[in-house]
Amino acid sequence: MSPSDKTEPFQCAGSEGGDDAGRLITVEVIHDFKNILAGILGNLALAKDWSDPKDKAYPFIEAAERVTRHANQLTLQLLAHAKGSEWEKSRVCISRLLRECVDLMVGGSPCHVKWEIDPDLRTVDADEARLTQVFNNLLINARQAMEKGGMIEVTVNNVDIGPSSGHRLDPGVYVRVSIRDEGCGIRKDHIEHLFKPNFTTKKDGNGIGLASCYYIVKNHGGVIEVDSEEGQGARFSVYLPAGQSVDPHAASREEAPVRGYGSILVMDDDAMIQQTIGDMLDYLGFQAHFADDGHEALRVYRKAKESGNPFRLVMMDLTIPGGMGGLEAIRKLKEYDKDVVAVVSSGHPNDPVMQQYERFGFRAVIRKPYTLRDLEDVIRQTLG
Structure with missing residues (x-):
């Protein structure tokens, strides 16, 4: 089922009429920080490539790389907040973005990921920082639903929505991202409230995560659907309007390492x-x-x-x-x-x-x- 249109969108925090000069300085500081992250990430990549995977230091290099990638994702979110309510849409390769999110949110946990990606997957026109929030939230929920480990299935494909499909979407081609876990599932009486602000089933939850996901996806012209039965896991499916170009990262292939000259x-x-x-x-x-x-x-x-x-x-x-x-x-x-x-x-x-x-x-x-x-x-x- 999908959330009701009556669900109130989660309002992201942001000041009205903030100090433009201060905001500009913040943006510049964030970009300087991204340059620092570029230096760290590049050196970690070299250290990782020069290291033997059997070396005791190798997992620590991998962990440092994950943390640095996470820091980079946070800079994108900081930029989004620094620019207030402005949404910056660009051509986003969903398969690349999802791999980054999975690496950060699932890497190092007892969970395993099974991938299924359409090789002809389309790109989407989206605000990447905000989409990152959506996928991170859904992956965190899937991971937390299986504290002792399990399989997370990530399926990404193009779907053609027709006028009689039953979806609350305009007819057209969409990119569908489905994230399925093998956790405890969701009670039937909870499902219709999942995307409402302040609703949570977690002891330490604040009810913001899924509400913000709903708001972000809706503002991209898409929807989130959830399919779950108690005790049988849950599947969250995100539908986003497809762009015209093909995602160059979708087709998985093993490439020989570059060994150049000149x-x-x-x-x-x-x-x-x-x-x-x-x-x-x-x-x-x-x-x-x-x-x-x-x-x-x-x-x-x-x-x-x-x-x-x-x-x-x-x-x-x-x-x-x-x-x-x-x-x-x-x-x-x-x-x-x-x-x-x-x-x-x-x-x-x-x-x-x-x-x-x-x-x-x-x-x-x-x-x-x-x-x-x-x-x-x-x-x-x-x-x-």
Whole structure:
């Protein structure tokens, strides 16, 4: 069954008419913190790859990586709160987001996860920070329903909703995310109250989690349905309007590790980011060269090309405070070399350039903070 339309939406806290200057400072501090997380995550990825899984330190590296990913998710939520009631929708790859949420919320617990993902899964246009809250809440509930362990089934597929389907949804294609546990189930008389604010069956619960899930999903044009019988577990299904593009992360495949050659130019004004990316590129077999802004990147790129040792790839930070950022730099690089291969990077996933990178001259996009695997994927995508 699905929640009644009479359910009052959970109102997220936020101040009306807050101090714009203070809010701007908060946003900038959060982005600086994301750069720190990028350095931590990158170094943990290298430490993990250099370590033997049988080593006693290995599980602690994995745990530190999970905690750092969790911290990054919190920065997205902090950004959402810092911007008040503003919802920033972008193209979201649900399969990638779900894997991150599962890793954080289920990793290290006695629960196991069974995946079933449609290889032709669509993306969704959504506020990623708020969707993260939804999936984290549902996964926490599933994990807590099985304190001694069990199986959590995560099924993600496209569904075509017709006018006579019985759903309270407009006809169209939706992405359905189902999370099923083998826990104690939900009493029949509790189900109709699950999404109401302040309703809880937990001793230490506050009744906010599922109410906020309902509110967030409804504001994305979707619904949440729950199917459960006491003693037989529960299944929560989230329906979200599907976008037009296919989720590139949906099709599971084992790729050989990247072992490259040649030089890559990295444009970033943060010395810690330069060091971390340089170490990762060195590990993958590339020589890293650096530029602090667009002007320096143009000079270094020209010099390398004219000396007969051109860069195979240029990675560009979208925003350089006080300097030429990636958008202006790619225009000038394209004027000099129309065949330049460039990737744009940013901690602002909702920026139009990050969403429509090809339109602006980039071959691919990579979001900060990113892991060694993310870097491998973008290199494979651009260089083959």
